[in-house]
Every structure is written in C-alpha cells, then in structure tokens.
Amino acid sequence: MLSNFVPLASPDINETDINNVVNVLKSGMLVQGENVGLLENFFSDYLGAAHASALSNGTSTLHLALVTLGIGPGDEVIVPAFSYVATANVVELVGAKCIFVDIDENTFNIDVNKIKEAITPNTKAIIPVHEFGLACDIESIMSIAKEHKLYVIEDAACALGATQNNKKVGTFGDFGSFSLHPRKSITSGEGGILTTNNSDYSAQIKILRNHGIEMQDGKMEFVAAGYNYRMTDFQAALAHSQIQRLDNILKLKQALADVYLSEIKNPKITLPVVPEGRNHTWQTFHVLIDDSLQQSEVLEFLRNNKIGANYGAQCIPAMKYYKEKYSLDYKEKFPNAYKAYTKGVAVPLYEKLNEDTVYKISQILNTI
Incomplete structure (x- = not known):
C-alpha cells in the first residue's frame, strides 16, 4: 500500500x-x-x-x-x-x-x-x-x-x-x-x-x-x-x-494523530488516551499491542511494509546498569512500565507526512 x-x-x-x-x-x-x-x-x-x-x-x-x-x-x-x-x-x-x-x-x-x-x-x-x-x-x-x-x-x-x-x-x-x-x-x-x-x-x-x-x-x-x-x-x-511556525506544526501533527485515532480499529491494539484538561503534542504516536502479539514480530512486520517503527521508551529499572545497581523486581514492581516497554510500538507521526499516508499506515496496522 x-x-x-x-x-x-x-x-x-x-x-x-x-x-x-x-x-x-x-x-x-x-x-x-x-x-x-x-x-x-x-x-x-x-x-x-x-x-x-x-x-x-x-x-x-x-x-x-x-x-x-x-x-x-x-x-x-x-x-x-x-x-x-x-x-x-x-x-x-x-x-x-x-x-x-x-x-x-x-x-x-x-x-x-x-x-x-x-x-x-x-x-x-x-x-x-x-x-x-x-x-x-x-x-x-x-x-x-x-x-x-x-x-x-x-x-x-x-x-x-x-x-x-x-x-x-x-x-x-x-x-x-x-x-x-x-x-x-x-x-x-x-x-x-x-x-x-x-x-x-x-x-x-x-x-x-x-x-x-x-x-x-x-x-x-x-x-x-x-x-x-x-x-x-x-x-x-x-x-x-x-x-516561529511551531503552532502550525502542532496543528498538523494533531490532524495526523486524529487519523490514527479514528482509523486504527484493530482490537489487538490499544490507542493512547488524552485525559480531559490536558493536550498532546504527539512527539510520538505510541500504541500498546496485546499479549497475542510479539513486539519484535510486529516491528519486523511494519518494516517489511515500509513503515519505520520502534519501541517507544525504556523500562529504566530493566536496563543493564539499573538492573545491576538497584536489583529491583521490575516486572512485579513496575508492571505498567514493563508492559509499555515490551508491548509498546511507536509509529510515524511528523508534519511532513500527509493524512493519506497515515490512513494507509492505519490500514496496515489493522491487518496485524
């Protein structure tokens, strides 16, 4: 596509x-x-x-x-x-x-x-x-x-x-x-x-x-x-x-995020939430995949479909330095952080994209 x-x-x-x-x-x-x-x-x-x-x-x-x-x-x-x-x-x-x-x-x-x-x-x-x-x-x-x-x-x-x-x-x-x-x-x-x-x-x-x-x-x-x-x-x-064009950049990114939010309908994917009273500037569009999917396989699938993707951020206590220094049971103590790290997927969202491209990426995400 x-x-x-x-x-x-x-x-x-x-x-x-x-x-x-x-x-x-x-x-x-x-x-x-x-x-x-x-x-x-x-x-x-x-x-x-x-x-x-x-x-x-x-x-x-x-x-x-x-x-x-x-x-x-x-x-x-x-x-x-x-x-x-x-x-x-x-x-x-x-x-x-x-x-x-x-x-x-x-x-x-x-x-x-x-x-x-x-x-x-x-x-x-x-x-x-x-x-x-x-x-x-x-x-x-x-x-x-x-x-x-x-x-x-x-x-x-x-x-x-x-x-x-x-x-x-x-x-x-x-x-x-x-x-x-x-x-x-x-x-x-x-x-x-x-x-x-x-x-x-x-x-x-x-x-x-x-x-x-x-x-x-x-x-x-x-x-x-x-x-x-x-x-x-x-x-x-x-x-x-x-x-000096920042406000326009943020408007463009919000419009692209709106396409993702309306077009991604895969029940295996959980979309980000914006609580009332706060806004999102969409530096990253980060979704969660469910337990039936492996992060590495999803990332490979997206790249094979010409979509640059990666995990979003780190569960810091699980990183080598922090794991060895603090010895925390990070899976037990920080389950949401570990889930976001191992089940999170970041997909393209930046002002040079157009809505048609984001629509196509959404459709590919729906086939996972």
Missing part, C-alpha cells in the same frame, strides 16, 4: 531554516551569540516563563537543574520507571539515588497515586516526564511537592506546547527541561532549553553552562567549576527559525 519507505521520524528543514544557518556560518560568530538570545527570548515568551537558557542538549538541561538545586549524594529523586533513560542518568551523574515509580498504563505518564508512597526523608525532588508529548498531571504533582517541600524538574523533552488547563508545561515546576533533538517538533540537531521563573536559578545556569564564568567589573571571573554546555549560534538559528 505504501510506495516508499516511511521513516519513524524526519525533521522538516526548509530553505529559510537553511539560509538562517548559512548566514551564521558566514558571519564567523559561531558560539552562543545573537541567535541564542533570540531563541531564549522566544521560548520565554511562548511558554510564559520568566527565564530560558539554551544548552547543548536536553540531558544537560536536566543535569544543570539538579546541580543548581544542590542535589547530590545521600539525596533521592523520584523518576518514572518508563522514560528515556536520560531522565534517570542525570540523577546518577550527581550521585543521588533514583526512586522509580510506575506509570499509568493509559497515559504512559507517572502514576500520581503512587508518588506519595515513594517519598522518604531523603527525597529532594521529583522529575515527572510529559511522556511522548502528553502533559502529565503536573498540577497534582505540584500539590504533592508543595506538601512535602520537594523540588520539581519537569522533563518536557517531548512536550513543547503541551498544556494542563491551558497552562504550558515547563512552567509549573522549579525547572522545565526541553529537548531540540531531531525527533522533536523543532530541532537544532542537538540542543536543549531550560526554563525557570527563579532569577537566581537562571543566573546560576548561565554561569555553569559556560565554564563557571561570571562577568565582574567588566572582566571574566571563574566563580564555579562549570561545564561546557553552551549551544552554538548556528544551532540556535536553526531552532529559532522553526519555532
């Missing part, structure tokens, strides 16, 4: 984007220049956040958030058991301990009802993930965090433009972390944005991302053992060019 192979993801880079990057390359001012500032300002305005800092990738944003909050050895951080592994890796990088919590099977987001039982006197923060572009129940999480005096770092890597009750994610917690990887709605190749409403946090982030440099009396002073987490100016130019 498909004449050409449809990849799982493909960034939409147009001539304007390319020209903007070329202009920076011709200027010779390549590192953290004017376009970085323009991108940061656009993010702040779009999200309604007081401050935004452009960094080298989405993992560095999470890492610097933890460092800025002073989280380290002896501290515990609550993370969902199902996410891309970077969500947990950053906790390990600062020497803290991951406390995994299972997800809601319908939304793939952290199960809010299980957070409180994971809190101990050593708990310092929660990193909720807006998985695949769906806003988690961040309002309830903020209530729990306030009650227990915990920091909240929103992992909104996939969820630029997602909302709960019309407020954009990344603005609820102490920090909001966004990725600009090529599979996201807009991309800088690699890159990330860290948002906050706290001016002191923002100032510290900008020092730490640039080797610990602070300008004092017109001179550079090294005031911290910082990192090189800067974004290049040509990366920022690429992302800034795209973000």
Whole structure:
C-alpha cells in the first residue's frame, strides 16, 4: 500500500531554516551569540516563563537543574520507571539515588497515586516526564511537592506546547527541561532549553553552562567549576527559525494523530488516551499491542511494509546498569512500565507526512 519507505521520524528543514544557518556560518560568530538570545527570548515568551537558557542538549538541561538545586549524594529523586533513560542518568551523574515509580498504563505518564508512597526523608525532588508529548498531571504533582517541600524538574523533552488547563508545561515546576533533538517538533540537531521563573536559578545556569564564568567589573571571573554546555549560534538559528511556525506544526501533527485515532480499529491494539484538561503534542504516536502479539514480530512486520517503527521508551529499572545497581523486581514492581516497554510500538507521526499516508499506515496496522 505504501510506495516508499516511511521513516519513524524526519525533521522538516526548509530553505529559510537553511539560509538562517548559512548566514551564521558566514558571519564567523559561531558560539552562543545573537541567535541564542533570540531563541531564549522566544521560548520565554511562548511558554510564559520568566527565564530560558539554551544548552547543548536536553540531558544537560536536566543535569544543570539538579546541580543548581544542590542535589547530590545521600539525596533521592523520584523518576518514572518508563522514560528515556536520560531522565534517570542525570540523577546518577550527581550521585543521588533514583526512586522509580510506575506509570499509568493509559497515559504512559507517572502514576500520581503512587508518588506519595515513594517519598522518604531523603527525597529532594521529583522529575515527572510529559511522556511522548502528553502533559502529565503536573498540577497534582505540584500539590504533592508543595506538601512535602520537594523540588520539581519537569522533563518536557517531548512536550513543547503541551498544556494542563491551558497552562504550558515547563512552567509549573522549579525547572522545565526541553529537548531540540531531531525527533522533536523543532530541532537544532542537538540542543536543549531550560526554563525557570527563579532569577537566581537562571543566573546560576548561565554561569555553569559556560565554564563557571561570571562577568565582574567588566572582566571574566571563574566563580564555579562549570561545564561546557553552551549551544552554538548556528544551532540556535536553526531552532529559532522553526519555532516561529511551531503552532502550525502542532496543528498538523494533531490532524495526523486524529487519523490514527479514528482509523486504527484493530482490537489487538490499544490507542493512547488524552485525559480531559490536558493536550498532546504527539512527539510520538505510541500504541500498546496485546499479549497475542510479539513486539519484535510486529516491528519486523511494519518494516517489511515500509513503515519505520520502534519501541517507544525504556523500562529504566530493566536496563543493564539499573538492573545491576538497584536489583529491583521490575516486572512485579513496575508492571505498567514493563508492559509499555515490551508491548509498546511507536509509529510515524511528523508534519511532513500527509493524512493519506497515515490512513494507509492505519490500514496496515489493522491487518496485524
């Protein structure tokens, strides 16, 4: 039914984007220049956040958030058991301990009802993930965090433009972390944005991302053992060019998701759910297959039918490093996360597709 192979993801880079990057390359001012500032300002305005800092990738944003909050050895951080592994890796990088919590099977987001039982006197923060572009129940999480005096770092890597009750994610917690990887709605190749409403946090982030440099009396002073987490100016130019059409991109992706939601009728496939009061930005269209199907066989079937597909994210406690370090009975303790990992299938959804192609993919899914 498909004449050409449809990849799982493909960034939409147009001539304007390319020209903007070329202009920076011709200027010779390549590192953290004017376009970085323009991108940061656009993010702040779009999200309604007081401050935004452009960094080298989405993992560095999470890492610097933890460092800025002073989280380290002896501290515990609550993370969902199902996410891309970077969500947990950053906790390990600062020497803290991951406390995994299972997800809601319908939304793939952290199960809010299980957070409180994971809190101990050593708990310092929660990193909720807006998985695949769906806003988690961040309002309830903020209530729990306030009650227990915990920091909240929103992992909104996939969820630029997602909302709960019309407020954009990344603005609820102490920090909001966004990725600009090529599979996201807009991309800088690699890159990330860290948002906050706290001016002191923002100032510290900008020092730490640039080797610990602070300008004092017109001179550079090294005031911290910082990192090189800067974004290049040509990366920022690429992302800034795209973000100006973000709302249109999200509308196109919603229209494609609507085709999947209406046309996939296979009883062996469970479709994603969007709870009332929240929206989905569809970074990934992720379905669950039932026990009669094997994930590897379904992925092979789709690829043989010219459809790029993959599993969606990891059950982190089942990954080799975390399995050996924490020795958790992940199948028993995190059944929904393990199911999402082993029975989840991500299919193509990006703005360069058209509705006819998505309709054809849906029909192929119906034959599994």
